[in-house]
Amino acid sequence: MAIALTPFQAMCGFLPLPRIADYLTITSEFAALVPQAIRERLIGLASSSDPTGSAEKQALKDVFSAVMTADAAVFQPELEKLVARYEAGNAKAPEKEVRELVVRLNSQFPGDIGVFCAFMLNYMTLKPGQAIFLAAGEPHAYVSGGESMPDNLMFTSLVPAHN
Amino acid sequence: MIDHCALSIADIVECMATSDNVIRAGLTPKLRDVPNLVAGLTYTAAHASKHFVPPRSFESSTHSTLYDPPIPEFSVLRAVVPAGEAETHPPIDGPSIAIVTGGNGTVVWGSRKQLGISEGDVFFVGAGKEIRIMAGRQNQLVIHRAFVEVK
Numbered sequence: 001m002a003i004a005l006t007p008f009q010a011m012c013g014f015l016p017l018p019r020i021a022d023y024l025t026i027t028s029e030f031a032a033l034v035p036q037a038i039r040e041r042l043i044g045l046a047s048s049s050d051p052t053g054s055a056e057k058q059a060l061k062d063v064f065s066a067v068m069t070a071d072a073a074v075f076q077p078e079l080e081k082l083v084a085r086y087e088a089g090n091a092k093a094p095e096k097e098v099r100e101l102v103v104r105l106n107s108q109f110p111g112d113i114g115v116f117c118a119f120m121l122n123y124m125t126l127k128p129g130q131a132i133f134l135a136a137g138e139p140h141a142y143v144s145g146g147e148s149m150p151d152n153l154m155f156t157s158l159v160p161a162h163n
Numbered sequence: 164m165i166d167h168c169a170l171s172i173a174d175i176v177e178c179m180a181t182s183d184n185v186i187r188a189g190l191t192p193k194l195r196d197v198p199n200l201v202a203g204l205t206y207t208a209a210h211a212s213k214h215f216v217p218p219r220s221f222e223s224s225t226h227s228t229l230y231d232p233p234i235p236e237f238s239v240l241r242a243v244v245p246a247g248e249a250e251t252h253p254p255i256d257g258p259s260i261a262i263v264t265g266g267n268g269t270v271v272w273g274s275r276k277q278l279g280i281s282e283g284d285v286f287f288v289g290a291g292k293e294i295r296i297m298a299g300r301q302n303q304l305v306i307h308r309a310f311v312e313v314k
Contacts, residue, residue, distance in 0.1 A: 001216060001232045002175040003239060003307065005264055014208040057206040065201045068188055105190065114189025122211035126175075129241070131216040133232035137205035138214075141190055142175070 001133040002142070004126035009143040011101075011121040012134055014060060021046035022094050023119040024063070029082035030119045033070040038062045067116050076111055098123070104143070117141065176264065176307045180236040226250045240308040244268065244298040251295045257311040259288040265305035271295040280304075 002010065014020070021043045024031050031039060042059040050056065067075075083106050085091070091099040098118040105115040121139060126132065134140050187193050188200040218228035218241070227242040227250060244250045246266075267281035272294045278286060288294055290313070298304035 001179070001230060001237075001239065002177045003230060003241065004175055006174045008174045012214050013211070014206065016210055017208045020208070051208050056208070060206045060208055061201070061204070064204070064206070068197050068201060109190050112190055114191075117189065122214070124211045124214075129218065129228075131218065131230045131239075132214045133216045134214060135205070135207075135234075137203060138207065139200070139204060
């Protein structure tokens with residue numbers, strides 16, 4: 001659990017599936033990291049009434065796994081294209097929420113695959129006194145206020161020691 | 164019951180159960196372990212609001228709020244005591260560790276035991292002890308107190 005003492009930005013937990021499906025549909029640089037069959041499965045299940053069903057979880061896992069294990073030869077040029085497009089101000093409407101985050105993450109960790117997590121994880125700003133809790137097995141990254149401290153951002157997950 | 168909890172301060176106070184491991188997979192200069200991260204997640208998709216822990220009032224206290232996450236391992240009390248005022252925390256059925264995140268003042272327990280505290284100090288409160296937290300005259304005192312209640 002994290003309690004904000006100052007305004008504090010964090011990425012935490014996976015986005016609702018329809019949001020991830022939107023990005024897979026409109027953000028070609030992100031979609032390029034995910035094989036078509038995996039993409040289509042998640043998009044097909046996005047409006048499911050049971051987002052925590054086993055098929056839905058598997059679809060999300062397949063997308064996340066594809067992104068996180070993408071070959072650098074594939075994702076590096078896509079990331080460069082994406083950042084260049086956003087810096088040029090050419091974000092599509094649903095991308096406006098992640099545009100600044102993507103550019104910021106890439107400036108702190110240039111060329112890092114984790115930048116694409118902006119399309120899969122919730123991003124939120126906490127006011128002082130607000131708190132978030134992450135259950136074991138949920139991914140998070142703290143994006144704190146500082147400009148360029150190399151350690152002010154981690155993309156991590158907590159897992160039980162004995163599972 | 165936990166036997167330890169970690170508090171760290173940057174822009175946040177963070178408290179986590181001791182049995183947790185941390186696996187990193189990106190956005191870090193530290194060691195990465197993508198296969199274990201991919202294998203270890205629960206893949207629960209939800210709105211950001213699901214992760215918020217709404218602060219609640221704490222017993223009869225005036226200046227303290229309770230953050231009670233949905234796990235038994237710990238809860239955190241946040242006390243913001245205005246300058247010159249005081250706050251009493253009734254006994255808690257378990258040990259606590261507290262960190263002063265702002266200001267200075269005094270913590271009082273027992274008949275007349277007391278300890279001067281200021282920002283950055285950490286103190287332990289034994290199970291079943293009532294404490295009184297007094298802010299200095301010049302500034303508010305802010306304390307975060309993590310505790311576990313033995314059930």
